[in-house]
Amino acid sequence: MITIEKNPETKSAISAIMQSMFDQRNYLADILEYLEKPLTPGMERQVEGILKKYGMHGGSLALDERILTDNPYFRNISFDKVDFPTVKYSKDVIPKRTLMNTDFNRQLGKYLFHYHPVGYFNIDLAMPSLKEGNITWMSPAPSEIISMAEGIEKGSGKCLTMGLGIGFLPYMWLLKDSVESVTVIEHNKDVIDLFNKVIRPQFNTVKNLEIIHGDAYEYFNEEYLRGFDYAYIDFWESNEDGLDDYIRLMEKKVDLPHVDYWIEGSILSLVKQIVALYLITLYQGRSITDFITSLDDDNRRLARKANKFFKRRTDVISTEEELLHLIHDRNVLRDMLSVPVSM
Ligand SMILES: C[S@@+](CC[C@H](N)C(=O)[O-])C[C@H]1O[C@@H](n2cnc3c(N)ncnc32)[C@H](O)[C@@H]1O
Structure with a gap:
């Protein structure tokens, strides 16, 4: 089991983490x-x-x-x-x-x-x-334009996306000289038919846009993804449903550097809350079992993954930097989410 050393630095880090969680909750209540x-x-x-x-x-x-x-x-x-x-x-x-x-x-x-x-x-x-x-599912709103900017920027060569929506990302990719072709996996035939009828005729491009009617999970495997230069996975509406889909994808343990996930940082912010609460419980020497059982179903699944993951580790955390690394590092969180737990 991972250990968090009790020293002045970890003590002050734990209290700063707790304070930031209170502040966030109060901010949300104030702005709502x-x-x-x-x-x-x-x-x-x-x-x-x-x-x-x-x-x-x-x-x-x-x-x-x-x-x-x-x-x-x-x-x-x-x-x-x-x-x-x-x-x-x-x-x-x-x-x-x-x-x-x-x-x-x-x-x-x-x-x-x-x-x-x-x-x-x-x-x-x-x-x-x-x-x-x-x-x-989608509108060309500021939050979508801003949150997709990195995926648009990184697209080049043969691009793949999962989730057609209104074809915003495919359109933005096809405008780029560096993009050769775009493939889309979409599971709803009506979304495809509507797009082909209304939006596709307005795409002014000679490049290949292939839309495959199928389920993202069936295509999300190393062999298929390796056929593209860049892939951007975007078949959720927002954070909450996204977390569920993202966890299922992580459990497939596909680890390819050219595959990105829409709003990954935002989805992981939900995971970080539970990882932080788990580590605080551990630090304070309180019962992990009580902590896990106190949570609702979705958070309990996250806490059980955290428990299985941190139980396998033997490192000793003695600085704030090490503690924050466990909470924020994308690779740590991806590894943790890939750990299977029964529901
Ligand atoms: C957020 S929208 C995608 C927006 C798109 N990136 C754009 O630029 O317009 C999500 C899309 O994913 C589709 N979708 C949802 N679950 C899916 C699945 N399991 N497999 C494939 N497509 C899925 C929805 O029907 C919807 O069209």
């Missing part, structure tokens, strides 16, 4: 009542006060609408309301001054505090989207 609402000038000052209180930037909350209006997909691809049996395209207006998340969870500082950046536009914006029941 302003989200998705049009801000009055008074509310705006209150939001700015909240951001300042938790150590976030002092810049303006007003976003430059060019992040959308200069984006090639937003500019060139249009679709109005279309209904298919299981999915539909629709257009919702985001009223001006509505406070929204502009990215997924980001880490602030070196401990556990994570936050969604927020902002608003000064104009009403019509935002197209792909919906399946209550799920909004």
Whole structure:
């Protein structure tokens, strides 16, 4: 079993980690009542006060609408309301001054505090989207454009993605000279048919775009993935469903450097909370069994993975850096999630 030495450095690190988790919880409670609402000038000052209180930037909350209006997909691809049996395209207006998340969870500082950046536009914006029941699979919103920027940037040669959505990523890749072809795995035939009918004809490219109707899990194996220069896995809606899918993928133990996962850092922020609580329990000498049983099903699965993983290790943690490495390092977390546990 891993051991955390009790010394002044680990003591102060544990207390800073706990404080950052309290701060994050309080921040979320404070900001929640302003989200998705049009801000009055008074509310705006209150939001700015909240951001300042938790150590976030002092810049303006007003976003430059060019992040959308200069984006090639937003500019060139249009679709109005279309209904298919299981999915539909629709257009919702985001009223001006509505406070929204502009990215997924980001880490602030070196401990556990994570936050969604927020902002608003000064104009009403019509935002197209792909919906399946209550799920909004995709829209070219700031949070999507910002969170996919790295995947768009890294695409070159033969590219693969899992999850078609509205074809935003394929479109952005196909615009790049360095991208030769794009392959997409999509499990919903209606998503493909709708895309082929409405959006694909607007793609002005001679490059090969192949859409395969199939399940991502069937194609997620080393042999198939090695056939591409770059792969970006994106078949979840957001953090919570993403965590479930991400864990299933990690359990397949595919470890290839050219494969990335949409909002991986944000998904892992949920895992880090449980790893930190596990290590705090260990440090304080409290019962791991009681800790695990106190959690809900999803978190219990994470804690059981952490327990199995840390039980196999024999290292002694004596510094803050070593402790934070266990919590934040992507490879440590990926390894931990790959450990099988029965449900
Ligand atoms: C977030 S959207 C993808 C957005 C896309 N990257 C874009 O740029 O427009 C997720 C897509 O994954 C699809 N999907 C969900 N589960 C899947 C699975 N197991 N296999 C393949 N596709 C899946 C959904 O139908 C949806 O079209």
